Amino acid sequence: CALGLATPTSIMVGTGKAAESGILFKGGEHLEETHKLEAIVLDKTGTITKGKPEVTDFSGDEETLQLLASAEKGSEHPLAEAIVAYATENSIDFMDVDHFSAIPGHGIEATISGKNILVGNRKLMNDHQIDTTGYEEKLINYETDGKTAMLIAIDGEYRGTVAVADTIKETAPEAIKQLKDLGIEVFMLTGDNERTAKAIAKQVGIDQVIAEVLPEEKAAKVKEIQEQGKKVAMVGDGVNDAPALVTADIGIAIGTGTEVAIEAADVTILGGELLLIPKAIKISHATIRNIRQNLFWAFGYNTAGIPVAAIGLLAPWIAGAAMALSSVSVVTNSLRLKRVKL
Numbered sequence: 048c049a050l051g052l053a054t055p056t057s058i059m060v061g062t063g064k065a066a067e068s069g070i071l072f073k074g075g076e077h078l079e080e081t082h083k084l085e086a087i088v089l090d091k092t093g094t095i096t097k098g099k100p101e102v103t104d105f106s107g108d109e110e111t112l113q114l115l116a117s118a119e120k121g122s123e124h125p126l127a128e129a130i131v132a133y134a135t136e137n138s139i140d141f142m143d144v145d146h147f148s149a150i151p152g153h154g155i156e157a158t159i160s161g162k163n164i165l166v167g168n169r170k171l172m173n174d175h176q177i178d179t180t181g182y183e184e185k186l187i188n189y190e191t192d193g194k195t196a197m198l199i200a201i202d203g204e205y206r207g208t209v210a211v212a213d214t215i216k217e218t219a220p221e222a223i224k225q226l227k228d229l230g231i232e233v234f235m236l237t238g239d240n241e242r243t244a245k246a247i248a249k250q251v252g253i254d255q256v257i258a259e260v261l262p263e264e265k266a267a268k269v270k271e272i273q274e275q276g277k278k279v280a281m282v283g284d285g286v287n288d289a290p291a292l293v294t295a296d297i298g299i300a301i302g303t304g305t306e307v308a309i310e311a312a313d314v315t316i317l318g319g320e321l322l323l324i325p326k327a328i329k330i331s332h333a334t335i336r337n338i339r340q341n342l343f344w345a346f347g348y349n350t351a352g353i354p355v356a357a358i359g360l361l362a363p364w365i366a367g368a369a370m371a372l373s374s375v376s377v378v379t380n381s382l383r384l385k386r387v388k389l
């Protein structure tokens with residue numbers, strides 16, 4: 048009886064304790080699995096950063112800004128929202144868009160009153176044979192500051208640059224330090240430019256950066272780390288993180304993220320508080336320790352009691368009491384988990 052209670056009672060108390068802190072495990076097995084984690088991959092935008100970028104620099108004329116903002120209105124990317132907000136602040140009139148398409152990991156393309164507009168990174172410009180070498184120094188300056196720089200081309204000609212910055216979550220450096228102290232390898236995964244990614248990574252104390260990853264490649268990158276024999280958790284917020292969340296041994300969704308990510312994950316942390324990630328790992332460790340103690344006591348009573356009973360030396364009332372006591376001690380020990388300081 049006590050053996051049967053040993054694991055489920057601890058898991059129940061452990062998941063309850065996690066939930067009280069804002070960590071929602073979808074099932075007990077994920078709480079067990081979490082203590083084995085050796086590596087964590089964090090998405091950049093919306094996970095490490097607040098995901099509320101703002102335009103910091105714009106170079107170009109008013110027509111460029113008008114076309115840029117009108118084109119971005121069709122995109123739901125956080126970068127686009129920042130550009131639209133900036134144009135609104137600058138009292139720009141938005142124009143009707145005849146055609147719009149998002150090119151994942153590259154940028155957008157739109158047609159507005161007969162003009163072709165391209166907004167995006169170097170890859171997008173190179174794919175359309177637009178030379179960017181003359182603007183390289185400017186781009187590098189933005190990126191070294193941790194800003195995301197985008198190039199604007201109209202009818203195949205460079206017309207300006209827009210740079211957007213997103214701030215890191217205040218508790219991100221502390222959360223990453225705690226993860227490292229727990230012996231966990233920390234990676235940053237992003238579709239953004241390598242230089243921008245490294246600047247942000249430096250601010251939060253991450254030294255392993257996987258940048259310029261196309262949305263459809265994120266899961267493959269997680270798999271590569273798993274193939275080194277590591278148990279990997281992926282933390283993300285976006286629709287494009289969902290496949291990676293499923294691929295990882297533990298998928299952790301940011302509560303403020305998209306529903307798709309929450310649906311794909313095994314764990315959700317409320318409010319996007321990154322400190323809850325090391326906390327989840329600590330709760331998992333405490334739960335496993337508690338299960339081991341339970342098993343020790345359950346086995347103890349039985350291995351001592353059964354042989355004695357078998358040779359006829361154990362009075363039935365003592366055996367009955369021992370059985371009840373073993374279950375009580377297991378449940379009491381599980382409840383102790385509630386008060387463990389983390």
Ligand code: ADP
Nearest residue numbers: 092122124127152153154166167168237238239
């Ligand atoms: P993240 O991992 O940061 O969410 P994405 O894969 O969504 O990155 O985007 C990668 C890059 O593609 C961006 O850094 C940007 O250069 C470009 N990009 C994506 N969407 C847009 C957009 N709406 N407007 C301009 N550029 C964009």
Ligand code: MG
Nearest residue numbers: 090092093285
């Ligand atoms: Mg994201």
